[in-house]
Amino acid sequence: MGSKAFVANDAEWCYHGGELVRLGDVRLSPATHALNYGTGVFEGIRAYWNEGRGTLQVLKLREHFERFERSCRMLRIELPLTVDELCDTTLEILRRNASREDTYIRPLAYKAAEAIGVNLRGESQLTIFTVPMADYVELTGLKVCVSSWRRTPDTSIPARGKLTGSYINTALAVDEAQRAGYDDAIFLTQDGHVSEASAANIFLLRKGQLLTPPVTADILEGIARDCVMELAEKELGMPVLERDVDRTELYAADEVFLSGTGFQIAPIVEVDGRRVGTGSIGPVAERLQNLYFKAARESLDGYEDWTVAVEVAEGARQ
Numbered sequence: 001m002g003s004k005a006f007v008a009n010d011a012e013w014c015y016h017g018g019e020l021v022r023l024g025d026v027r028l029s030p031a032t033h034a035l036n037y038g039t040g041v042f043e044g045i046r047a048y049w050n051e052g053r054g055t056l057q058v059l060k061l062r063e064h065f066e067r068f069e070r071s072c073r074m075l076r077i078e079l080p081l082t083v084d085e086l087c088d089t090t091l092e093i094l095r096r097n098a099s100r101e102d103t104y105i106r107p108l109a110y111k112a113a114e115a116i117g118v119n120l121r122g123e124s125q126l127t128i129f130t131v132p133m134a135d136y137v138e139l140t141g142l143k144v145c146v147s148s149w150r151r152t153p154d155t156s157i158p159a160r161g162k163l164t165g166s167y168i169n170t171a172l173a174v175d176e177a178q179r180a181g182y183d184d185a186i187f188l189t190q191d192g193h194v195s196e197a198s199a200a201n202i203f204l205l206r207k208g209q210l211l212t213p214p215v216t217a218d219i220l221e222g223i224a225r226d227c228v229m230e231l232a233e234k235e236l237g238m239p240v241l242e243r244d245v246d247r248t249e250l251y252a253a254d255e256v257f258l259s260g261t262g263f264q265i266a267p268i269v270e271v272d273g274r275r276v277g278t279g280s281i282g283p284v285a286e287r288l289q290n291l292y293f294k295a296a297r298e299s300l301d302g303y304e305d306w307t308v309a310v311e312v313a314e315g316a317r318q
């Protein structure tokens with residue numbers, strides 16, 4: 001049930017302190033600012049293994065690093081690399097690790113001062129590491145609840161930044177949901193509208209109309225959300241309406257599904273113990289899921305620029 005844990009391997013190459021090193025050789029002080037105060041920003045990027053071509057296909061690489069840069073700006077974190085250099089460094093790590101399986105890439109930039117004092121001054125550090133990652137959640141139908149925890153409002157912590165400290169909000173909601181037997185949690189905003197899931201954006205189908213909460217609903221502006229909106233409009237002829245969504249619309253919807261790099265396209269079959277639609281994956285979610293995976297792992301006409309391919313020969317591991 002729920003999301004799974006994917007463990008990093010110390011022998012893998014990562015970027016840290018301006019060079020490529022083994023993950024196991026990186027050591028941090030317990031005094032590190034970000035560890036004490038949550039002053040870090042991160043990204044989650046997926047690379048899909050294509051067995052036929054022998055390539056890892058990195059999905060929306062540049063878009064993730066552009067968001068990373070925006071998140072850094074929010075916390076006054078200076079990046080030592082440009083977006084292009086971040087992309088190139090990531091591709092080099094994938095080449096060195098030569099992993100021939102689905103891989104998750106985790107860039108992390110954080111306040112590195114080893115000093116007590118809460119502020120946004122002081123030097124920053126950049127790390128990029130990878131972990132093997134299969135499906136993070138079941139893709140055949142999640143059972144979720146509306147969380148008693150509200151999504152952190154943008155007036156308290158920037159919601160559209162991917163900031164490490166914000167994920168306490170996520171962890172509390174996931175913990176509550178999973179202990180109660182659900183797979184994941186849906187956050188409401190402070191004013192009671194639907195925001196997003198623990199680490200994914202949410203879509204509903206109501207009366208033939210696809211809906212999603214707007215970017216002002218304290219959501220992370222998801223990159224997979226953009227993918228879904230593009231596929232829905234271009235491939236299904238169903239433009240997505242961004243508008244406030246009430247809690248009970250989740251109960252009334254014909255389909256509900258989540259989008260996210262980790263979650264991918266994950267249909268929801270139950271909300272607060274109420275069946276969604278027929279109680280199994282709906283036709284619109286299923287088509288979008290198929291299109292998304294085709295564009296990511298294989299290729300879909302017109303969407304070739306969604307991925308960057310890294311060739312990984314057998315036995316290329318360094």
Ligand SMILES: Cc1ncc(COP(=O)(O)O)c(C=O)c1O
Pocket residue numbers: 044196197198199200201219220221222223224225259260261262
């Ligand atoms: C809070 C939150 N919302 C939404 C998303 C989905 O964003 P993306 O599609 O860019 O992965 C994520 C995952 O990264 C997330 O952590």
